[in-house]
Amino acid sequence: SMTLEHGAHRIGKRIDSKMSRWRNYGFGQFIHWGLYAIPGGHWNGEYYGGAAEWIRSWKGMPNEDYDNLYTEFDPVDFDPKAWAEQAKDMGARYMIITTKHHDGFCLWPSEFTDYDVTNAPYGQDIIGPLVEAYDAEGIDVYLYFSVMDWNHPGYRSKLETAEDREAYEGFKEFTRNQLLELLERYPSTKGLWFDGTWDAAWKEQAEFADNLAMEMREMIPGLIIGSRFRPDDYGNRHFDSNGDLMGDYEQGWERKLPDTYEDTKGNDWDCVMTVPENQWGYHSDWRGHVKTSYELIEMLVKSVSLDGNFVMNFGPNGQGEIRKEERQLAKEIGEWMHKNQKAIYDCGYIDWEKQDWGYYTRNRESGEVYMIVFNKPINGALRIKTPAKINLDKIFDLNGPQKTYRPEEIHRNEYFIHLDEALLETPKVIVIQYSEAT
Numbered sequence: 403s404m405t406l407e408h409g410a411h412r413i414g415k416r417i418d419s420k421m422s423r424w425r426n427y428g429f430g431q432f433i434h435w436g437l438y439a440i441p442g443g444h445w446n447g448e449y450y451g452g453a454a455e456w457i458r459s460w461k462g463m464p465n466e467d468y469d470n471l472y473t474e475f476d477p478v479d480f481d482p483k484a485w486a487e488q489a490k491d492m493g494a495r496y497m498i499i500t501t502k503h504h505d506g507f508c509l510w511p512s513e514f515t516d517y518d519v520t521n522a523p524y525g526q527d528i529i530g531p532l533v534e535a536y537d538a539e540g541i542d543v544y545l546y547f548s549v550m551d552w553n554h555p556g557y558r559s560k561l562e563t564a565e566d567r568e569a570y571e572g573f574k575e576f577t578r579n580q581l582l583e584l585l586e587r588y589p590s591t592k593g594l595w596f597d598g599t600w601d602a603a604w605k606e607q608a609e610f611a612d613n614l615a616m617e618m619r620e621m622i623p624g625l626i627i628g629s630r631f632r633p634d635d636y637g638n639r640h641f642d643s644n645g646d647l648m649g650d651y652e653q654g655w656e657r658k659l660p661d662t663y664e665d666t667k668g669n670d671w672d673c674v675m676t677v678p679e680n681q682w683g684y685h686s687d688w689r690g691h692v693k694t695s696y697e698l699i700e701m702l703v704k705s706v707s708l709d710g711n712f713v714m715n716f717g718p719n720g721q722g723e724i725r726k727e728e729r730q731l732a733k734e735i736g737e738w739m740h741k742n743q744k745a746i747y748d749c750g751y752i753d754w755e756k757q758d759w760g761y762y763t764r765n766r767e768s769g770e771v772y773m774i775v776f777n778k779p780i781n782g783a784l785r786i787k788t789p790a791k792i793n794l795d796k797i798f799d800l801n802g803p804q805k806t807y808r809p810e811e812i813h814r815n816e817y818f819i820h821l822d823e824a825l826l827e828t829p830k831v832i833v834i835q836y837s838e839a840t
């Protein structure tokens with residue numbers, strides 16, 4: 403392997419209690435909110451088919467029109483307590499909020515730019531009340547921060563001239579100032595979710611990013627930072643030039659899921675997921691497939707079954723309201739979570755052979771295994787295949803009358819259990835208590 407100054411500084415998972423807390427969340431909420439929520443995917447009567455939070459990059463939206471949207475930002479309906487209550491009812495255990503997206507508009511009063519909420523009609527801090535409201539509900543808060551910043555004069559996607567390099571030094575100092583400012587203002591934050599770090603200019607900043615990450619971790623010991631922040635000595639991100647994970651967990655699963663445990667390389671990881679195909683910020687006209695609560699629950703369960711966290715995105719509108727589709731999804735997912743959260747919280751992967759009926763999760767403390775059944779076979783027989791020396795001691799429904807199942811042995815370590823109910827209305831959880839034969 404290569405000698406790297408600024409590659410991965412740890413091989414393997416973090417094992418401290420703060421990271422264990424992160425690992426056990428299971429379910430999180432992403433919130434993308436900012437100026438892009440005002441146009442909501444339209445401008446001058448034209449429909450923008452891209453991701454609403456990228457509308458500034460659309461030829462139909464003149465840059466100066468976008469950059470002046472801040473003069474209209476006045477979300478009178480913003481109610482952080484209501485958002486936090488809804489997240490609690492849904493069963494989210496952490497929340498990631500966009501403090502600054504690629505457009506550079508800051509949802510907190512920043513000392514280092516005028517392009518922030520204090521210069522919009524709204525005039526007040528958005529991040530602080532959100533942190534407070536979510537902390538009060540016992541939901542941990544993480545801060546999304548985009549390094550790429552279309553508003554800052556010193557931003558460069560690549561460094562070609564001496565002038566570029568000089569301007570970029572100023573931008574780097576600005577970035578450091580804003581990050582330290584955020585940690586100073588919101589010290590209860592548990593981590594940062596970085597984005598906008600794919601440009602060539604940033605990929606040259608291995609030493610700067612490494613030092614900045616160390617400085618932030620000194621400010622808040624145990625701070626959790628994913629793989630999307632630092633480039634290594636050769637500009638590689640997420641995995642360094644030796645193939646080792648940069649940061650505390652893998653942030654590569656954006657709008658996609660690993661299919662097997664091998665795909666996760668045994669690392670911690672999160673999947674961040676949009677409800678439509680590709681809308682993070684508010685778009686008033688969702689077109690194409692909009693995911694149902696059934697699909698989102700399956701993605702959540704699949705993530706936990708493969709040792710990851712699932713983070714579902716919400717895009718509040720320009721008035722600060724959560725749109726009705728998202729409110730309905732939160733309600734439906736919450737109904738399932740209220741009854742089945744034991745199969746999600748503090749759970750992860752177990753190396754039992756995946757079966758067509760659904761997914762296994764395992765509680766990391768108790769060792770209890772959960773079968774989450776999505777696909778009931780016509781004959782109602784659910785196959786269970788375990789590694790050798792595993793004894794199935796007790797099998798019963800998580801909910802309802804504690805119906806127990808007597809496994810029918812097919813041959814060693816392979817069984818059927820027989821469901822007798824006609825039709826599954828929602829994904830069904832069955833508990834397996836097992837022991838290892840000595």
Ligand SMILES: C#C[C@@H]1N[C@@H](C)[C@@H](O)[C@H]1O
Pocket residue numbers: 434453455456597656674682
């Ligand atoms: C591309 C891109 C960005 N990464 C997602 C998490 C959203 O913030 C999207 O705009």
